[in-house]
Structure formats: C-alpha cells, structure tokens
Amino acid sequence: QQPVQSPQAVILREGEDAVINCSSSKALYSVHWYRQKHGEAPVFLMILLKGGEQKGHDKISASFNEKKQQSSLYLTASQLSYSGTYFCGTGSTNDYKLSFGAGTTVTVRA
Amino acid sequence: DAGVIQSPRHEVTEMGQEVTLRCKPISGHDYLFWYRQTMMRGLELLIYFNNNVPIDDSGMPEDRFSAKMPNASFSTLKIQPSEPRDSAVYFCASSLWDAREPQHFGDGTRLSIL
Numbered sequence: 723q724q725p726v727q728s729p730q731a732v733i734l735r736e737g738e739d740a741v742i743n744c745s746s747s748k749a750l751y752s753v754h755w756y757r758q759k760h761g762e763a764p765v766f767l768m769i770l771l772k773g774g775e776q777k778g779h780d781k782i783s784a785s786f787n788e789k790k791q792q793s794s795l796y797l798t799a800s801q802l803s804y805s806g807t808y809f810c811g812t813g814s815t816n817d818y819k820l821s822f823g824a825g826t827t828v829t830v831r832a
Numbered sequence: 833d834a835g836v837i838q839s840p841r842h843e844v845t846e847m848g849q850e851v852t853l854r855c856k857p858i859s860g861h862d863y864l865f866w867y868r869q870t871m872m873r874g875l876e877l878l879i880y881f882n883n884n885v886p887i888d889d890s891g892m893p894e895d896r897f898s899a900k901m902p903n904a905s906f907s908t909l910k911i912q913p914s915e916p917r918d919s920a921v922y923f924c925a926s927s928l929w930d931a932r933e934p935q936h937f938g939d940g941t942r943l944s945i946l
Contacts, residue, residue, distance in 0.1 A: 724874070751932075752932055754934070754935070756935075756937075762939070763923060763937035763938060763939050763940055764875070764923070764937050765937070766934035766935065766936065769932065769933075769934060771932060777933075777934070809875060811875075811935075813932075818863070818880075818930055818932070819865075819877050819880055819888055820877065820935070821877070822874060822875040822876075822877075823874070824874050825874065825875075
C-alpha cells in the first residue's frame with residue numbers, strides 16, 4: 723500500500739525551513755527518501771532503518787518513528803538547489819520492495 | 833563509476849508494436865528494479881530481480897509485459913503489443929546486496945505509444 727506524503731507542495735524562500743512527512747499503514751522496516759528534478763531520475767538522499775540506523779548525506783536530516791510508522795525529512799536553510807519533488811519509499815519487514823508516495827513538490831525561490 | 837544505463841532514452845511507436853527497454857545495472861549490484869512513473873499513478877514497482885532471478889512481478893500490469901535478466905549486467909522489459917495507456921517514463925534501478933541499500937536509478941526511458 724502506498725505511503726501518504728504531506729504536504730503535496732511547499733514554496734519556500736532561500737534560507738527557510740520545511741518538513742516533509744511520510745506515513746504508512748503497514749509496519750515498516752525501512753524508509754528511503756529520494757529527490758527528483760524535472761525530467762531527471764530520482765536521486766538517493768537518505769535511508770532510515772528500523773532500529774535507528776541511518777545512511778545518507780550529511781546535509782540532509784530525517785527521522786523515523788517506528789511506532790507510528792512515520793518518517794519526516796527536514797529541509798534546513800533551504801537553497802535553490804533543494805527544489806524538486808521529494809519521494810518517500812517504504813519497505814515492510816517481510817520483503818525488500820519499496821512502495822513510493824505520491825511526492826512532495828518543493829519550490830525554493832530567491 | 834558508471835551509473836545505471838538505460839536505452840533508449842526516448843521511444844515513440846505506434847499502438848500494437850513491440851517495445852523493448854534495456855538496462856545495464858551498476859557492476860556488483862545484486863538487485864535490479866523496474867519502475868513505471870506516470871502523473872496519475874506515480875512511481876510504481878513493476879518487477880525486481882535478485883541475482884538475475886525474478887523475485888516479485890506482482891506489479892506487472894498485464895501479460896503484455898515481460899521482463900528478463902539473462903545475466904548480471906543486462907535486463908530487458910518488453911511490452912507486446914503496446915497500447916497508448918503504456919505511455920510513461922520507465923526507470924531501471926539497482927542496489928547492492930539487499931534493498932536496505934540505496935537504489936540507484938537510471939535516466940529512464942520516456943515511452944510514447946501513439
């Protein structure tokens with residue numbers, strides 16, 4: 723089942739912060755975050771695993787609430803390059819395939 | 833390092849024709865995934881392979897779709913016969929060892945069926 727992302731879209735000015743949320747109705751083992759710019763492929767940002775392990779870029783932060791099956795991605799001091807569509811992909815305990823959310827479109831303006 | 837390579841980048845063909853999309857995963861990656869992306873349905877997993885073996889094809893929409901991975905460095909996704917509703921961007925992705933590792937996406941094939 724597809725995870726639910728919120729908000730659908732957000733507009734920021736450079737330097738502002740934003741939070742993108744991802745929630746699932748299934749027990750989760752992993753949450754992946756990707757960013758996709760228009761006409762390009764999704765690019766890996768972060769993986770959060772059950773138990774607290776994280777893998778990803780130093781400038782990106784995220785959290786994973788295992789009890790609530792929720793994850794949040796934090797965009798801090800946003801830059802123009804942060805613009806794009808952010809997708810969360812969730813993996814359940816029993817298999818490794820990911821279900822992706824509908825995406826959150828982030829627009830950062832000067 | 834070379835990333836995931838997909839070909840062709842764009843394909844325009846007429847309804848009823850056979851379409852073959854190709855993917856070369858990153859060397860050493862054990863998992864290969866085929867996705868379809870549309871505005872209406874978002875990013876959908878079609879099928880994935882582990883060590884060249886199909887593990888889950890439950891996302892393949894119809895029998896018109898088939899995928900193979902004859903060796904560790906090559907996979908194909910075929911649509912026969914193609915229909916206009918198959919128009920989408922098809923992505924191939926690969927990952928190391930297991931899906932707790934990042935998935936690396938190719939640039940995609942933009943498919944238009946007229």
